[in-house]
Amino acid sequence: MSAVPAAGPLPVVDLSDVVDGSTAAGLRIVAVRRPNVPLVQLRLRVPLGGVAARDNPAIRLLPKTLLAGTGGRSASEVAADLQALGMLVGVGASVDGLAMSAGVPTSVLPEALAQMADVIAHPAFPRSQVAGERERVVQEILQEAADPTAIATRGLDARLFPRHPYADPLPSPSAIRRTGSARLSRFHAERVVPSGSVLVAVGDVEPGMLTGLVEELFAGWHGASGGGGVLGEPDAPPPSSGIVLLDRPGAVQSNVRIGTRCPGRDAPAFPALLLASTILGGYFTSRLVDNLRERHGYTYSPHAGIDERRLAAAFAVRAEVGTEVTAAALAEIHYELGRMATTEVTPTELDEARRYLGGVLSMAAATQAGLAGLFAGFLSQGLEPRYLEHLLAQLEEVDAPAVAAAAARFLGPAVMTTVVVGDAAAVAPALEPLGAVTVVSQPS
Amino acid sequence: MATIEQATLDNGLRVLVAPDPSSPVAAVAVLYDVGFRSEPEGSTGFAHLFEHLMFQGSEHLPKGDFGRLIQGNGGVFNGFTRPDATAFFEQVPSSALELALFCEADRMRAPRITEETLANQIDVVKEEIRVNVLNQPYGGFPWLEDLPPLMFRTFANAHNGYGSFEDLDAASLEDVQGFFDAYYAPANAVLSVAGGVDPEQVLLLAERHFGPVAPRAVPERPSFAEPMADGERRHSRVDELAPLPAVALGYRVPDPVGDARRYFATVLLVGLLAGGPASRLFDRLVRRDKIAADVGAIWGGLDSAWYSRDPNYVALIAHYPDEELTETIISAVDAELASIAAGTDAAALAPVLAQAASAHWMALDSKYNLAVQAAFFAQQRGDPQLAFELVDRLTEASALVPEVAASWFRPDRRTVCTLVPGAGS
Missing domain, CATH: 3.30.830.10 (Metalloenzyme, LuxS/M16 peptidase-like)
Structure with missing residues (x-):
């Protein structure tokens, strides 16, 4: 038994x-x-x-x-x-x-x-x-x-x-x-x-x-195409170091966001990056959940994921953490980003993340609303209707060195922009050792 | 119409199977007959904390293995706690059905909870409360600490089910063992499986994995009934984080099980009043009078009308720009209720039923929804088949809508909670 x-x-x-x-x-x-x-x-x-x-x-x-x-x-x-x-x-x-x-x-x-x-x-x-x-x-x-x-x-x-x-x-x-x-x-x-x-x-x-x-x-729906022209691709953001601290006096939690621009679904590195992001913080079995939640109890539901727009994509870690553990949590996130970027994931981690993504996507595709949502999302990003099958096949091909290469290029702490919303008086002193803190007052 | 197969194992565990051969998915739900109404004084939040602890390891699955096995084989899982129930579920590829059953059985038989995992999950639950309540504008309004203490007198019905930090900190391993022994017996649970599964195979696997769980006595479920409050009650509080006022009008509702037809009529009535952009209150307050930003409803079972037994309530909620409008909004609710009570024919309810039917089919397309819904109906009323018959029951209750509006939704039976914005705007 x-x-x-x-x-x-x-x-x-x-x-x-x-x-x-x-x-x-x-x-x-x-x-x-x-x-x-x-x-x-x-x-x-x-x-x-x-x-x-x-x-x-x-x-x-x-x-x-x-x-x-x-x-x-x-x-x-x-x-x-x-x-x-x-x-x-x-x-x-x-x-x-x-x-x-x-x-x-x-x-x-x-x-x-x-x-x-x-x-x-x-x-x-x-x-x-x-x-x-x-x-x-x-x-x-x-x-x-x-x-x-x-x-x-x-x-x-x-x-x-x-x-x-x-x-x-x-x-x-x-x-x-x-x-x-x-x-x-x-x-x-x-x-x-x-x-x-x-x-x-x-x-x-x-x-x-x-x-x-x-x-x-729909015969009565007319209109020329391209009214208003074409949206330009966003420029790369300037290099960012330090921590932007948006002050929210009295807050009992800090809202941590650490992110960077990254390749989208049309890029060759995307499948490996998606797996890296998933292993880092894309599901319950991820490193961030294990570290921040299940070992340290700093947060309820930390997450890492890729936010895809039509013309650009961004990777972001988010975690809502207790005010008193804000700096400690940020240090652990930096550690996990650095670990992703410098060492290979284990074969088991890779296989679990791959099966997770495959299972979640194929189960979503089994309901009417799930499949309609997948189609709509992919098509509005300029992808083809059968992109889902393509992605599932791509995920099968990714190996640990490819995940490491994608993480090294796109997920290292050096490329990240850090924003924290929290009580500046309470968290700024502890954050200083992790990077120069710029406090921004919020309009009241 | 699909039929739900039912069986009971020797240890008392009830098993439901809702097969759909066309689905590649298996959904497994285990519903225990205990929720936050059953937690003792001094232990607020314990039922929910215990839900967290059930993910912390069991005899054959050290901490972390449960998630790795389910997700690492393509599945998803979660749990939730309600007044009368604690639910655990997995949705997995059909080929992982036995794995999901093994994982649920292992923790039903022998969860492994330590001082370390208890302390860890107390911290996690506090952060959950901070993110959803303490650090969030409108957090917990009106379901956590506004309505229940006014609508109910007994601790069981009135207390905060997320719990106070003081009570959470006081939780001990003895409490954990006692709660498990009392409430997590196989005969106090329903196992529900839906999707691309073979009923005979499910029963065989259920026997294999849950059969060895030793039978234990099931606690007598106490009556949580209490009389209706006399007259209208009102309460107001300042939310320092909220920029705009809000009001909640809470009404006790008929017994969902003992007075089922009136309860179905209540669900219809709430749909007619506050179920989306075609509802009476939205049309009047938002579209015509333009005095509210939105209007909606929340049930005592929180996200569903079907997640609580008696005593239960429903609250109509509006957000609006100016506190001076509060009485106008309350009067408008009364006027719409009076109009419904004066006579509401089948034609007026047909659109509500049409939308309910679409929502019902959409829910059934999700095997997770079906498994959970069937488990609740089995636990509350011994009638899992209701998961397929809901729209028929609602339709049959149409004629009772005016009577329910007239007798249950009266000004002298309601509780009004207002939230006063404390944030500068």
């Missing part, structure tokens, strides 16, 4: 039945039949072109106002119509694009697609609703400004993507309040166009039938 049972092979991911097409207007359609349950998961991704920092308020407002009424219907009517069909709808936006998701019953698929087409093609941005949504966004901004984890993430992004929209500073309430219906209508007309956009459909549907329906129901 003591022998641990062996596990067998991972599920095979087979995407050979994915259908990849496009409408006459240039909307790409990626569809696959997975009749697990009687739903279809739809994901629409619209790149927004060459946005600049001044577009930040419009990007914030667009997902909130897109459902605020169309040519023929009020905001309440749109909400009621979506609900009556049993649609589960979400809308979000970032510098990289607008994202609409909908889980819809197969039995009402044509009606649901017509709803999506109407809100994406014909939003009316009624003045009264836009005014209300502006105030909601202002409140959301005030809440984000008070959230220490959000402050820390923005603090690191600002330093990894200087002078680029990816830095994504919080817009001021007055900038939000200056953004009106006319501005949103113009932004929508220029940027929310079918060409370059992609609609993913995964579920209880024949791809051929879906493509026909989309061609017909």
